[in-house]
Amino acid sequence: MMNIYKWVKVGGYGLAGLLLIISIAIILTLCWDSNQTSYLRMQGGAEPYIIKNINIVPMTGDTLLNNHDILIKDGFISKIAPDIFDRNIKQIDGTGKFLAPGLADMHVHVWDDYELGLYLSKGVTTLRNMWGMPFHLRMKKRIQENTVYAPIFLTASPKLTGPMDDGIDKKQVKDAREGKYLVSKYKKQGYDFIKTYAGLPSDIFDAIKDEALQQNMSLASHPSFEVPYEYHFSKPIKTIEHTEDIVQQVLKFKDDSPMLKETIAKYAQNKIGHTPTITVFHKISEIIEKESNLLSEDKIGYINPAFLAIGSQEDYNRWTSTKVYDSLVGERIFKQHQQHLKLVKKLNDAGGLLLAGTDSGISYAVPGFGIHEELQFYTEAGLSNYEALKTATVNPSLVYPKLSLTGTVETNKLANLVMTKENPLLHIRTLENPEMVIIKGQLLYKNQLEEFSEKAYHRSNYWATIIRLAEGILFK
Structure with missing residues (x-):
């Protein structure tokens, strides 16, 4: 008996020692990763300054204010003259x-x-993160406290789906009661809105919507396949994601449908935002067409190494293997991409509220670079440069009150600005290589932006990412 007790005691000490070693390793890994991004730490407040003789793209209309001065003070646009x-x-x-x-x-x-930093280097000053985890709340706090250079940051809750829709990236909600509880929980934790996902049945979805209304929380919906598409045109849903789901649910993969006109009209009537995410879907075509050549492209080095090895690789394996036994898959995917472009044009022409979104960070959609691909797709669809720019400036400010002081260059608006060599109303891709970025009045010069980009290239934070991802999966 004494021997058993002795070995149990020794085993307990051994387990405790192992847990201690693992805990220390986790802390050291995260501390090292944090230190590696110390270049983003904000250095004091910004003094007032005047930018002289600049051509302003106000985005209050398709116009240009030639050779104006702009006074930036306390993070805001104080005067334009x-x-x-x-x-x-x-x-x-x-x-x-x-x-x-x-x-x-x-x-x-x-x-x-x-x-x-990578997003800032490409002129992106606002982000809406669509898969919330605890580390995003800590990130959001640092950004709000102005301790790091970063875009304005809104984050979704963990993805809520139904009990039959499994996957480690989703929070399966077993019933209406749990749905209500989770909305309340995520509101208290500090998430900005609730993300609903593809497997939510109507009874749980209804409960989530009811509680969100009570909690003054909005919803962003990846359309659920358990309810009709038109179900999503209801409060408190503010945005519906992915044009590809219009093709799947409304068009049933056909070229047209009696429901399409009605769907587009409901978008316009309800002023619910639609986020096309054309870029990430187009990556399927790139995988199929380029195969291993895609992996050697320079931009791939800007993707987080852990996700590149897991999520991106999974996408690559899926579509390259599909191509082996289905020679027409590339043709079908490209045809659907063309459908997406047509739908974006129809939604815009009908007065729908388009929000530029890329799904960057997923598959091979590269953070920072993706928004410029997305806007290029919108112009390819037939939108003017001004109309395309509205989707990434003015329109987001109409959906979220927290963004109401962004999106235009006007007095008393937040000084989140991009300086370029060329007029983006004529050359929209000039925004991809800014001469200067201003975030909350803070000046970021070209050499700083280049540093932000260089530091993100081939970064070595695989294990730090795995730790944060594991936390997100365990503590949904």
Whole structure:
């Protein structure tokens, strides 16, 4: 008996020692990762300054304010005029340059702090993260406290789906009562809105919506296949994600449907935002067409290494193997991509509220780069550059009150701005390589933006990401 007790005691000490070692390893890994992104730490507040003789793209209309001055003070646009003179305030020469609102990517999956800097380097000053985990709440707190250079950051809750829709990335809700509880829980934890997913049946969905209304929480919905598509045109749903789901649920993969006109009309009537995410779907075509050549492209080095090895690789394996036994899959995927472009044009022409979103951080959609691909797809669909830019500037500010001070260059708006060499109303891709980015009034010069991009390239934070992902899966 004594021997058994002795070995149990020794085993207990051994287990405790192992847990201690694992805990120390986790802490050291996360601390090391945090130290690696110390270049993003904000250095004090911004002094007032005037940008002189700049061409302003106000986004209040399809127009340009030529050779104006703009005064930035306390993080906001204090004054815009043809000439502002104050010898006591720093002056920046903007001659020949253009100043536009910073861009919003309204459907992303953020994996680490490196991506915050990478987005800024590409002119993105607002992010809506669509798979919330505990580390996103800590990230959001740091951003709100102005301790790091980062875009404005809104984050979804964990993804809520029904009891029959399994997957480690989703929170399966067993019944209506649990649905109500989770909405209340996520509100208290600090998530900005509830993300609903593809497997929610109507009774649980109804309960989630009712509780969200009570809690003054909005919903962003990846359409559920358990309810009709038109079900999603109801409060408190503010946005419906993915044009591909219109093709699947409304069109049933056909070219047209009697329900399509009704669906587009409901988008316009209800002013519910639609986030196309054309970019991530198009990555399927790129996988099928390029195969291993895609993996050697320079941009791939900007994808989080853990997700690249797990999620992206899974997508790659799926579609390259499908191509082996289905030679027409590439043709079908490209045809559906073309359908997406047509639908974006129809939604825009009908007065629908399009929100630029890329699903960056998933598959091979690259953070920061993706928004410029997305906007290019919108212009390819037939939108003017101004109309395309509205989806990433003005329109997000109409959906979320927290973004109401963004999206245009006007007095008393937040100074989230992008300076470029060319006029984005004529050359929309100029926004991909900004001369300067201003975030909450803080100036980020080209050399800083280049550093943010370089630090994110081939970063070594595989295990830190795995730890944060494991936390998110365990503590939904």
